[in-house]
Amino acid sequence: MSTSTDGQIAAAEEQKVPKRQTPFSQAFREFIPQGWEPYDSTPPAPLASIPSATAHRDALAGAFPGERLVIPAGTLVRRNNDCDHPFRPHTTFVYYSGLGTDREPNAVLVIDTTPDAPVRDVLYFKPRAPRTDREFYADPTYGEMWVGKRESLEEMSAMTGLVCRDISELDAALAAPGPLRVIRDADPAVTARVDAARADAADPGKGLGAGEAGSKGSAADDEQLDVVSSDARFCKDAWEVEQLRDACRKSKVGFEAMIADLPTAVEKGRGERWMEGIFGLHARHLGNNVGYGSICAAGDHANTLHWVRNDGDLHPGELILIDAGIEVDSLYTADITRTFPINGTFSPAQRKVYQAVYEAQEAAAAVATVGHDHKEIHQAAIRVICEYLAEWGILPVSVDEAVSPEGGQFRRWMVHGTSHHLGLDVHDCSQARREDYSGPLRAGMVVSNEPGIYFKSTDLLVPEEFRGIGVRIEDDILITDGPCQWLSEDCPRQIDEVEAWMREIWAR
Structure with missing residues (x-):
């Protein structure tokens, strides 16, 4: 005579249920389909896509x-x-x-x-x-x-x-x-x-006709x-552009929520995680999710380009670099970076670095239009950055040599490129041909504009006042036959505007 346990084991094997799950009895299987309302026969609305x-x-x-x-x-x-x-x-x-x-x-x-x-x-x-x-x-x-x-x-x-x-x-x-x-x-x-x-x-044994093999x-x-x-994803149609605008608008809400909670993040410790969580909450509430792992990098962590550990404290007097974007339900995503003074005011040294990055971003935007190549966005930004590095006595060669293919010394302080395509993926069109990716800009393309300067605290070639300062400003721009359109323009970028934005949010 088999035991109850033996019977359950046999039933579990027959039903292929996980080891931790109790098999379903015949009585349950007869009972479960009974007493349900009929499914609603109203057809769902067509998707806007x-x-x-x-x-x-x-x-x-x-x-x-x-x-x-x-x-x-x-x-x-x-x-x-x-x-x-x-x-x-x-x-x-x-x-x-x-x-x-x-x-x-x-x-x-x-x-x-x-x-x-x-x-x-x-x-x-x-x-x-x-x-x-x-x-x-x-x-x-x-x-x-x-x-x-x-x-x-x-x-x-x-x-x-x-x-x-x-x-x-x-x-x-x-x-x-x-x-x-x-x-x-x-x-x-x-x-x-x-x-x-x-x-x-391709198998002759399958009896295929002549010419069908392979x-x-x-x-x-x-x-x-x-x-x-x-x-095909390079150029966005009007509906896609609106999805990206919407992603940027919703991302601004997430950024404002993070600014509002900066004092709490300082007080509670591990404030980078607090910032990440605040943005993630709004991403899930307003859209589908974050478009990529949020970077919330305070102090010297800002000089690690993909700092996604987000486990550091926030200290007044330092900066926090936040690279984050909301992915809306259609899965189009924003990609925005802002660098904030944690106490609401940039120090003189922080202002110098931030202003250099801002001017590099402006120079990049000036060539982000039909008639230029995508690679020119980066070239315009790094020339401005190299001019500042030379002015500060940091660049070991001339600006022309640094920006040449044989140079590249500036990459010690700005390793990444200035622009990538954006859409359903944060780095969109990644399987496209290289010559198309970096080639002529076309109306309808949406790209990032994200120069940065990163001075690690351990870099002895950098003046002491700049060590530990990392700044990136990133916006999403639409290429047109005229000047580019800033899809993320609602998020302030200039130094005084950023400080005023923070004061206004804290005063609410």
Whole structure:
């Protein structure tokens, strides 16, 4: 006779529940589907992103006629044990599907331009299961009891304007004749399925007709898809620009909240973490999340470019450099840096360094327009910085030598570039061709403008009054045929304006 424990073990193995979970009894399985209200039959409102995403798909389809383009959303990433990181869909999937926030793990968008395709654009995903299905109560990835009510095929179609099918139908789509390309880094399992479909097509034993072997593409073809889809994001349409403006507006709210809480952060200790938490609260409340790990670097920490540990104290008389941006629900993100005097007033030495950075930013903005190359933004900024370094007796060579390709000595005090593309990713279009990334600026591009000067406290080549001072000013700008537009212009930049901004917030 088996014991109750033996019976539970057998039931657990049959039901494939985790070791720490009690298996479901037959009585429970019969009881759980009963007594629920019917699902609301009102279709969800269409996403505002539909016109933009449709235009993006049209352009991509035109670039690859007669092919099938596979764009996965990506998978949940394990944080530890059975806990996952919050899901963020792959950027390419967002751009072409129009889905944002945390939609949709394990989904795949297929753009099919082959001659016999009954429909071009199809979203494959796991739709909501009926309450009679074990998935409803037992599946921690898809179950309604675990993650909330999911969309049906019809509801997802109403939201996205796409034809939607069950993810179980994806393999049949991949096996159909015609070349395949996939965004390889989005979902390893989907990439493996694409590669398997290619292998089948190339296998003479599969009975394919003459000329079909090897016709379904290669990893090199996938790389081209990655490049083209990344290039496509350079120029933003009007809807995308408004998303970025909105991200900047909301980020200003987060910056003001941090300023308001500076005295508390000083008092409580570990104030960098306090600043990070305040901004993160507003990012989650006003948008989807932070667009990247916030840098809240006080004192000498400001001279570590990617200081995301954020575990230091705040001291009156020092500066705090805060690099942070809110990612709105569409997943477009701001990227703003402000450097504040913790006590509200810049010291004379801090003013000198800050003013140099401000003037470098102004010089960069002057060439951020159609008719110039992207790389000229950096060149204009570093020349101003080198002129100040020379004036202060720090630069060991002439300004011309320092800014030349053979020089670069200034990089001891400004290691990073001045500008990068911005959009769905904080460093957007990263797979684009180098010549396109640094080449001619085009109307609709959105880029950062972020010069800085970083004088480490241990740098003996720097005058003592400057040691430990790190300043960066960063704004998001839209390239036009005329002067650039400052999307983050609501956040004050000039020294006197910054001090007045802080006083006004503290007086509220």
